[in-house]
Amino acid sequence: MRRLLVLGAGTAGTMVTNKLRRRLAPTDWDITVVEQRDRHFYQPGFLFIPFGAAPGKAVRPTRSTLRPGITLRRGQIDRVLPADNQVLLTNGERLRYDQLVIATGVEPRPDQTPGMRDPRRWRKNVFDFYTYEGAVALAGALRAFAGGRLVVHVTDLPIKCPVAPLEFAFLADAHFRQRGMRDRVELVYATPLAGAFTKPVAARHLGAMLDERKIALEPDFLVERVDDHRLISYDDREIPFDLLVTVPLNMGAEYVARSGLGDELNLVPVDRHTLLSRTWPNIFAIGDANDLPTSKAGSVAHFSVEVFADNFLQHVRGEPMTGRFDGHANCFVESGDGRGLLIDFNYDTEPLPGRYPVPGLGPFRLLRESPVNHWGKLAFRWMYWNLLLPGRPIPLPARMSMAGKHPEE
Template identity: 75%
Template structure:
């Protein structure tokens, strides 16, 4: 019996076990997935909780519901991977052997890595995050009670999960305060370590102009050193005071990755960016946010990469060359407020371009252009996530990015 062990039953890990359970002979393969929590969170929904669009109950479901028959779900905390012995040690002393290992434990916010953020006495009082379930719920109460002052949306450093989410929060906050008739009493400031609003030039220009149109101040190239009471302080000694800070702390991979000697300085696993095979070991893969590939840490990347990985894995275990090549394909809806959103579609080599997606000239989604259809597409994705994506069912979108429908000349 050959053993496949998957660490993490989030988006990527759940898709993997669903897809491979159908493809691997049950008489020959044992599949096990490990996770600490018995709850599965729809993480794109965190963005909407502070604005009352989703309730907390709408973005949480039992994890077991999405694990297929024939896959063992082990509840536990990973202490370390022992790649020399092909086994995983859990914190309670259990040992799980494997022939092939998939690391899919993602990344998470680490507010303790920025002095004064967690230990300055303002955490969940005037400083909040929305990249965790508890943070989003707490921020909802803070937003409801905020009636004037400076709200600062801040990113500590890149990479982060869903790099457009801080922009989305800023746009939604602008609309939220306008709808409450109090936008003139709120000063909105967007603070980023990047030289512009986004990582890709064309999208950065478009998104930056949207911030300007909404009279949202932008502070770029801001590398935070510490938080002093209610002031962000950068390494070049710039200071940004706030009344309410919505921050995206440093995102890092799981600590066991570092203890196992498998990660870089952010606990991300170095892999071949096309096959997702670990550079150090021929029987370890890292998927989703857990790898160091130069792509967005987003659900779409997990989806498209798992599609390529599945066929590659089947070839790999037969000692055949992996012919699939992941191109870094990502697409993200960007909520812009007032029931509209943009869509961006890009990969390792091609930045977001204007046009229509997924069908040229038809869409129905507009690229780099606000539309109500894009907004409804983002909301509809929650149903697709629970019912199609996690169970590993076919979604009629190509894993590789296509230039069809895009207009580079614009």
């Protein structure tokens, strides 16, 4: 009996174990998942909780998301011992493996920015929404906010879902307009990027949307510390705030560093097409846990896992892996007032205007706001729970296509 050990039962870990359980004979392969949490979170839902969405819709028991025939081991990982093909848990237990998949993602680390995690500020006038607890706490703060300067801030990249901070700014604008108090709120978007987004065409579109909503853009802002009611950058610029909604530095799990498997952000270096470790021939890192030069988004996990599953079967048979992940990502961008836009890109091609997934027909518009895009984002929650996590096929190609897109000058 061969042993596949998957570390992490988040989006990528759950998808890949469910897919592989369907394709690996139970008489030949034992599949075990290590996860310390007993709840699985639909993380795109965190964005809507501060604006009134029911928190319970973003949570399900972890066990319920895994297919029969998968062993769920509750525990905390101390380190990987790759030379021994073992994983050591903090309780002293050792788990052996023949193949290891690291899928423990990244997590917000407010402790990495001086002053951000100060108990006098944290969850009082400084909030995050990339965690379930943070999103719920921020909902209360927004209800109580009577006006002033609200700053939406990104500490550094990479982060999970890099469009989410922009979405929050757009939704905050709509939220305060609907409450009849937009004139009492100054909205500021502070980013370490030179513009609203990483890619030039998308940055122009998204930057124009900030301008239309009178959301001030503070580019090239690299925060050094949070001091009193101010963000202070390394070049001594200051951004005062009454309410700060920040995306802290995102880092991989600490056990990755203790195991000698990660870079300075605890991300596992992998081949960007096969997701295989650059150092160990039986270790893969999937989802947000690796150092792929693309968005840390659920769509990347989905498209890359589609390629990975076939590659893994070839790999364990001793054959060359023929699948090549191209960095494909697409993200709905909620823009407020029941509208949204969609971006679709990969390693080599930036987001472009057009229609998706059917050229000329859509129904989704690329880099253009529409109600259909908004409904597409809301419908994705059903797809996530019922199709993506169970590992069922979705009729969307893993490789990005240029069909339906048209370049801009």
